[in-house]
Amino acid sequence: MSYMRSLVLIASCAIAGCAGNGEGLDANGRPLMGGGDGGGGNAALTPDLKSIQDNVFTPICTQCHQGAAAPLGLRLDAASSYAMLVNAPSVEVPALNRVTPGDPDNSYLIQKLEGRAAVGGQMPLGQPPLPAATIAAIRQWITNGAPQAQALTDVMPMQVRAVAPPPGEALSLAQPEILLEASGTLNVATLTPANVVLVRSGGDGSFGDGNDVAMGPVQIEVRSLQPTVIALKLPAGDVFVPDRYRLTLAGHGAQPVRDRDGLPIGDFVLQFSVGGAL
Amino acid sequence: MTSRFLLLAVLFCAAPALRAEPYFAVMQGVKCSQCHVNPTGGGMRNTFGEVWSQTALPAQRVDTGEPWTGELSRFLAIGANLRVNANSTDVPHQQNTFSFDTDELRVYLELRAIPDRVSLYVDQKLAPGGSANQEAYGKIWFDNQRFYVKAGQMYLPYGLRLQDDTAFIRQVPGINFTTPDRGVETGLEIGPWSAQLAVSNGTGGGAENDTGKQYSVRVEHVQSVWRAGASFNFNDAASGKRQMQNVFAGLRTGPIAWLAEADYILDDSFTPRRKQGVGLIEANWWYRKGQNFKLTAEYFDPDREVAEDQQTRYSVVWEYTPLQFVQFRVGARIYDGIPQNDLQNRHEYFVQLNGYF
Numbered sequence: 001m002s003y004m005r006s007l008v009l010i011a012s013c014a015i016a017g018c019a020g021n022g023e024g025l026d027a028n029g030r031p032l033m034g035g036g037d038g039g040g041g042n043a044a045l046t047p048d049l050k051s052i053q054d055n056v057f058t059p060i061c062t063q064c065h066q067g068a069a070a071p072l073g074l075r076l077d078a079a080s081s082y083a084m085l086v087n088a089p090s091v092e093v094p095a096l097n098r099v100t101p102g103d104p105d106n107s108y109l110i111q112k113l114e115g116r117a118a119v120g121g122q123m124p125l126g127q128p129p130l131p132a133a134t135i136a137a138i139r140q141w142i143t144n145g146a147p148q149a150q151a152l153t154d155v156m157p158m159q160v161r162a163v164a165p166p167p168g169e170a171l172s173l174a175q176p177e178i179l180l181e182a183s184g185t186l187n188v189a190t191l192t193p194a195n196v197v198l199v200r201s202g203g204d205g206s207f208g209d210g211n212d213v214a215m216g217p218v219q220i221e222v223r224s225l226q227p228t229v230i231a232l233k234l235p236a237g238d239v240f241v242p243d244r245y246r247l248t249l250a251g252h253g254a255q256p257v258r259d260r261d262g263l264p265i266g267d268f269v270l271q272f273s274v275g276g277a278l
Numbered sequence: 279m280t281s282r283f284l285l286l287a288v289l290f291c292a293a294p295a296l297r298a299e300p301y302f303a304v305m306q307g308v309k310c311s312q313c314h315v316n317p318t319g320g321g322m323r324n325t326f327g328e329v330w331s332q333t334a335l336p337a338q339r340v341d342t343g344e345p346w347t348g349e350l351s352r353f354l355a356i357g358a359n360l361r362v363n364a365n366s367t368d369v370p371h372q373q374n375t376f377s378f379d380t381d382e383l384r385v386y387l388e389l390r391a392i393p394d395r396v397s398l399y400v401d402q403k404l405a406p407g408g409s410a411n412q413e414a415y416g417k418i419w420f421d422n423q424r425f426y427v428k429a430g431q432m433y434l435p436y437g438l439r440l441q442d443d444t445a446f447i448r449q450v451p452g453i454n455f456t457t458p459d460r461g462v463e464t465g466l467e468i469g470p471w472s473a474q475l476a477v478s479n480g481t482g483g484g485a486e487n488d489t490g491k492q493y494s495v496r497v498e499h500v501q502s503v504w505r506a507g508a509s510f511n512f513n514d515a516a517s518g519k520r521q522m523q524n525v526f527a528g529l530r531t532g533p534i535a536w537l538a539e540a541d542y543i544l545d546d547s548f549t550p551r552r553k554q555g556v557g558l559i560e561a562n563w564w565y566r567k568g569q570n571f572k573l574t575a576e577y578f579d580p581d582r583e584v585a586e587d588q589q590t591r592y593s594v595v596w597e598y599t600p601l602q603f604v605q606f607r608v609g610a611r612i613y614d615g616i617p618q619n620d621l622q623n624r625h626e627y628f629v630q631l632n633g634y635f
Contacts, residue, residue: 020586022616067547068515069452073484
């Protein structure tokens with residue numbers, strides 16, 4: 001019944017015209033105190049990710065590129081934009097990264113904003129193109145190396161989180177890579193087959209019962225350093241078969257993964273399924 | 279062929295319009311499948327739709343003998359749409375912009391392996407930018423075209439399928455002509471009822487990244503002067519579950535066709551969960567053959583828990599179809615939102631050339 005009341009109210013508002021007066025909200029329409037998403041877009045645009053997020057990605061791009069319905073799976077909310085963009089291949093033109101640090105001309109994001117991409121329309125779709133000064137700021141951010149939003153404060157021990165697949169979710173066979181983001185900067189030289197281990201359950205969905213299958217040494221692709229974003233893939237010729245998988249980044253033992261200060265990271269374990277297997 | 283054309287011309291001599299807009303269907307009291315290859319509307323027109331668009335839509339029909347039906351043979355049909363715009367945009371505190379744009383050039387192809395039963399359909403967008411596939415699916419009709427199954431990449435059934443993807447009811451739900459999805463759809467076309475159920479990846483055309491799927495249900499009851507329907511969509515996505523529901527309706531009062539839709543969205547991809555509302559009311563006044571005057575009021579509440587963040591959009595559009603295959607559209611869209619967001623308060627003016635074939 002509450003749904004129906006809401007629908008009737010919405011239809012009434014469409015006729016009556018009830019635009020908000022914005023009182024107590026930032027420029028993105030979020031409450032200024034408590035519960036805001038952070039950032040309001042009121043400050044002048046500067047060539048850093050936080051400013052770009054607040055002034056461009058959040059108010060404009062996330063009108064579509066957000067949540068479950070994000071076109072082409074590209075989410076540009078504050079929690080996702082960095083990992084989804086920097087050194088991540090575009091879906092429309094996989095040969096190009098959405099953002100290649102230091103190379104705005106060959107960053108697909110810029111090509112889409114400037115309307116010279118090989119596929120599809122200029123972004124933001126159905127809206128006026130971004131002002132040249134705005135695109136210039138994004139270009140400058142990329143030229144500067146596309147750094148993360150703010151200066152990173154390394155936590156102890158360093159933590160790693162999964163961007164794709166999210167914890168508890170399945171891995172896409174159309175994009176069979178595991179995307180991880182550290183809370184700071186890892187010493188990527190310490191990422192070795194000894195401490196980055198991928199196994200599958202052997203078909204029973206459980207681990208440690210004697211039938212686990214060790215996968216070949218995963219290929220580690222470093223996509224950014226600050227924060228460290230890495231993509232893990234199977235060796236050439238190997239494929240993910242339907243099963244339950246467990247990825248471990250060991251922060252202990254003889255050869256732990258270490259951060260840039262040489263300190264072992266916190267152990268990281270991600271379990272996921274492929275092909276609907278449990 | 280000539281006799282068929284004459285019959286159709288007689289049938290439609292009083293029919294006011296046809297194009298990929300729901301108000302045409304409301305004007306005529308017919309289903310979307312009456313004029314489109316796709317039972318849920320939009321895209322390629324069928325023979326009925328092609329002939330109608332050439333005889334009833336234009337202010338004047340240039341006699342070309344037999345009309346273009348799109349059929350190259352019993353087994354192959356083609357079609358196309360071109361939209362070219364001149365846009366002027368006025369954003370507060372920014373320099374006005376004026377631009378010429380190719381909004382879209384699409385070509386359609388239907389291979390009819392068994393005419394009226396089994397077909398392959400392709401909707402390919404050629405511009406702007408390079409070629410991009412929008413729809414590509416196979417479809418099978420059963421039981422004398424009362425029941426169908428299609429599989430592949432397709433637009434999902436949800437609410438009113440307006441041509442304007444920037445309308446709040448198209449942009450906010452995220453189900454529009456820019457976000458085809460891959461999956462399976464089954465539908466019923468029985469008497470006044472039209473119903474569809476689709477199961478798809480739920481990734482907006484991107485790679486599947488979880489085991490959850492998107493479920494879309496749409497039911498519509500069509501009468502000669504009114505119609506009403508409801509839709510439901512649930513996307514079990516890794517980034518957060520999203521549930522949408524709407525009711526929509528159409529009504530003809532004399533020369534005016536009314537459209538209305540109200541959507542309520544529960545989105546768990548936000549923390550905390552966000553409840554959103556979207557609404558549209560539209561009046562289409564077909565005041566003279568070949569000319570339509572459209573008034574639209576739209577409403578968007580981005581978060582029901584936050585006060586004073588609502589947005590509205592009002593549109594005035596004049597559509598003029600002087601000849602078959604050619605339509606001009608002149609319009610203005612006035613956005614009204616919170617004063618601290620300039621884009622939410624922009625004004626857009628456009629002239630559009632729409633070629634349909």
